[in-house]
Amino acid sequence: MADDKNRGEAYESQHVHAVYEEIASHFSSTRYKPWPIVERFLEELPDGSVGADVGCGNGKYLAVNSKVFIVGSDRSTNLVKIAKSHSPHSAIVADNLSLPHPPKSFEFAISIAVIHHLSTPERRIEAVQAVLELLRPSSSSGSDHGGRALIYVWALEQKESRRGWDEGHEQDVMVPWVMKGKKDKGDKQRRKEERRASEQGEKKGIEQSGDKTFLRYYHLYRKGELERDIDAAGGRVVESGYEKDNWWAIAVPKAES
Amino acid sequence: MKLLTLNFLTCAVKTCKTSASSFPLHPRDSELEIVEAEINVQFLQNILPRLMWEELGGLVNELGLPSLPPTAPLPSALVESKLQAPESDTTGLNIEKLEVPSQVARDLHRVLLETCIMSGGLVCGNCGHEYKVLEGVANFLLPAHLV
Numbered sequence A: 001m002a003d004d005k006n007r008g009e010a011y012e013s014q015h016v017h018a019v020y021e022e023i024a025s026h027f028s029s030t031r032y033k034p035w036p037i038v039e040r041f042l043e044e045l046p047d048g049s050v051g052a053d054v055g056c057g058n059g060k061y062l063a064v065n066s067k068v069f070i071v072g073s074d075r076s077t078n079l080v081k082i083a084k085s086h087s088p089h090s091a092i093v094a095d096n097l098s099l100p101h102p103p104k105s106f107e108f109a110i111s112i113a114v115i116h117h118l119s120t121p122e123r124r125i126e127a128v129q130a131v132l133e134l135l136r137p138s139s140s141s142g143s144d145h146g147g148r149a150l151i152y153v154w155a156l157e158q159k160e161s162r163r164g165w166d167e168g169h170e171q172d173v174m175v176p177w178v179m180k181g182k183k184d185k186g187d188k189q190r191r192k193e194e195r196r197a198s199e200q201g202e203k204k205g206i207e208q209s210g211d212k213t214f215l216r217y218y219h220l221y222r223k224g225e226l227e228r229d230i231d232a233a234g235g236r237v238v239e240s241g242y243e244k245d246n247w248w249a250i251a252v253p254k255a256e257s
Numbered sequence B: 001m002k003l004l005t006l007n008f009l010t011c012a013v014k015t016c017k018t019s020a021s022s023f024p025l026h027p028r029d030s031e032l033e034i035v036e037a038e039i040n041v042q043f044l045q046n047i048l049p050r051l052m053w054e055e056l057g058g059l060v061n062e063l064g065l066p067s068l069p070p071t072a073p074l075p076s077a078l079v080e081s082k083l084q085a086p087e088s089d090t091t092g093l094n095i096e097k098l099e100v101p102s103q104v105a106r107d108l109h110r111v112l113l114e115t116c117i118m119s120g121g122l123v124c125g126n127c128g129h130e131y132k133v134l135e136g137v138a139n140f141l142l143p144a145h146l147v
């Protein structure tokens, strides 16, 4: 078990954390449009609500609502440096399995496109648990609704997307990130290189005519899997759905019995 | 990192989180900087009931900043009325009653949202582990033996 845990950690360190640290500024320049479901969730919060953005990346979602206070966290220092510019919010470097927040202290939490980067089922459930633990439980009188979390992960079922994955495909995949070099090259050529990079399973360093390809690990969620993970993590799903290549769910901690 | 953040931070070590002595974290060798930001009284009023007032007061003292009042101000104390003519009025005769941020609000804004820890450490009162702050970014990644 301990061995498994270490292996998962070491694997993610190489195939997720190191990659984001390197591609931070380029990644950031492409991440500007918030997903509608996330935007809606954040905009509907009562003014003055306090919450966490676990895996905040460049802080795209810290820009949505300035009437609430969000503490964003991410593994990548380079991304946090970008994220911390969003007033009035704050951003820190932290691991999503060891979050430095007092338990049950937040009114909301979001974790967008993060949990799919964990490489074992146990670690994914633990990551959901870590998010749910942040939330204030509802009061027994029902006067306080308690906190809610929005979790968003990449879907296996996305046959309309450029990647074309769908039901039946392998769920654990390496996804290339191409940092364009000086010369602009055709889509076809790039895709050929991406495919080659995938086959070779290398992390980085595929350099051709100035382009650099990085591979990130993803676990693609199949229908119903996110809900099962939330249940296993001690959460109750309030609402869930599919939005453009992603599964999402709004969850609360299960009432303590 | 703005001081308001410390109201929502504790030690990242699992066994520390349930211990009262892990909150708040204690700043060590902090280099502070004022990063000016626009005051938002409504935001302050909303955040007020969520503050751990006593602990924040302790932190402010540890940092050698001007002390907070012993009890949290009421939201109503964050605004005051002022009589003045609107800018568009050149005669100065049409005096109006305006709500403006009070001194209490401006002090609170300065300490919570404008005072930033740029470098130094944050120490857990339970396990003694120190988290580094560099270039205004606090790092809570744990060494392997503490995970």
Ligand SMILES: [Zn+2]
Binding pocket: B011, B012, B013, B016, B022, B124, B125, B126, B127, B128, B129
């Ligand atoms: Zn500790």
